[in-house]
């Protein structure tokens with residue numbers, strides 16, 4: 001699903017109004033009618049709270065349409081009514097001709113305010129939409145506080161008032177909604193935390209912006225959701241094992257052979273034809289027993305042993321390389337990264353320990369000419385950038401975009417809302433997955449899935465986007481089966497083939 005920035009929304013509305021001569025009030029009326037559809041019929045009493053911008057204009061039109069439908073409606077205006085202008089003023093005037101209760105906050109007694117909020121079972125929040133540009137204060141603060149105390153069903157128009165539509169930040173306080181009805185496309189603030197948490201549900205409705213206008217825009221942001229995999233190319237039916245990719249997974253160390261196993265198995269389950277593992281000698285037997293389908297090559301604890309292995313290993317023969325899961329922090333691991341990044345053309349997925357080692361010497365990354373995907377979690381990103389984790393967590397998109405641009409890599413920044421971006425600034429935000437997936441080995445699985453897709457010939461950015469989708473949808477399926485508490489990385493891997501099969505069936 002495409003996501004819009006607020007300036008793009010304004011441009012689209014303006015283009016519809018100016019170039020396509022669709023009057024603004026027509027768009028507003030469509031918006032209002034779409035919201036009315038979501039208001040439960042036969043409510044006891046509906047309170048529509050309107051600001052003095054265009055979001056408030058929507059509110060006045062909603063109130064009028066609900067009255068037309070026979071509902072009992074009261075309107076509370078907040079702000080200076082003299083600021084109402086253009087379409088919002090027209091909608092206010094249309095509403096003001098109807099004999100019904102309209103109260104302005106500034107001239108409302110405390111008793112009347114209490115009464116308005118006590119008597120309603122539905123509240124429509126039309127205070128601020130995409131125009132909320134500063135910290136909420138004064139009367140707005142009081143009204144939003146009252147809305148949040150009330151146990152009514154709250155519907156926010158376009159975005160919960162108080163959420164910044166461009167970054168999801170809360171401007172001091174925001175409305176807590178049961179449902180948000182947003183127009184044309186979701187805005188970043190509808191999708192990003194903490195703003196996304198302000199509404200339990202989100203519905204996107206069409207208000208009549210011509211499709212041609214949307215086609216004329218370049219949207220940098222998209223969600224990763226249930227529909228993402230519909231675009232995954234279908235598997236060739238006439239292939240042999242090398243058609244589906246030969247990948248090298250450089251992973252595992254004395255204490256962590258499991259990480260190599262998780263990545264390799266996940267890659268096979270995602271469809272790779274042949275997985276080879278390069279690991280420490282101590283992991284050989286356990287890996288061969290656990291995953292006999294994989295070819296296992298090993299090195300010992302010395303750079304000399306490693307260089308000997310590399311003499312016989314031609315990295316150009318692989319379609320993709322994954323380096324990092326459970327690799328450890330030894331000098332041999334450091335050398336492994338240098339040797340791997342020195343090859344010029346095979347795409348490399350860099351994960352876990354390899355990220356930590358790289359953070360000590362970013363010059364290796366900058367010198368590499370190979371296509372690179374990096375999959376840090378917030379802590380690893382903190383080590384890579386030297387910024388505190390808290391700052392990164394608050395601005396995942398900005399950090400991922402800046403990292404991709406300055407290092408010319410694809411970044412998969414893992415958090416409760418994983419972000420994938422490329423050096424050109426195109427960004428996908430993951431809406432799937434669950435907290436049960438925050439478990440050991442889950443990252444190894446994701447890295448294996450992405451490496452598998454790259455190895456099957458998909459372009460690195462797409463592989464990362466589809467990889468995050470497969471991983472999180474598999475996590476959701478696993479949690480449907482066994483719940484979130486005891487979910488383990490193995491359960492995610494087990495669900496991957498089912499997700500791929502269901503997707504094939506949908507696309508057939």
Ligand SMILES: NC(=O)C1=CN([C@@H]2O[C@H](COP(=O)(O)OP(=O)(O)OC[C@H]3O[C@@H](n4cnc5c(N)ncnc54)[C@H](OP(=O)(O)O)[C@@H]3O)[C@@H](O)[C@H]2O)[C@@H](O)CC1
Nearest residue numbers: 024027028053054055128129130131132133134135136158
């Ligand atoms: N025909 C159209 O164009 C369509 C528009 N549509 C609708 O328009 C919405 C966008 O409208 P918008 O741009 O007028 O902004 P909106 O969110 O109403 O707020 C602006 C007002 O709030 C004020 N204000 C802001 N922050 C504040 C604060 N913290 N504390 C106090 N005041 C604050 C700000 O004041 P100012 O900065 O001017 O002093 C201004 O008065 C969009 O979300 C959608 O619902 C749809 O119907 C489709 C057709």
Ligand SMILES: [K+]
Nearest residue numbers: 128157159161
């Ligand atoms: K709103």
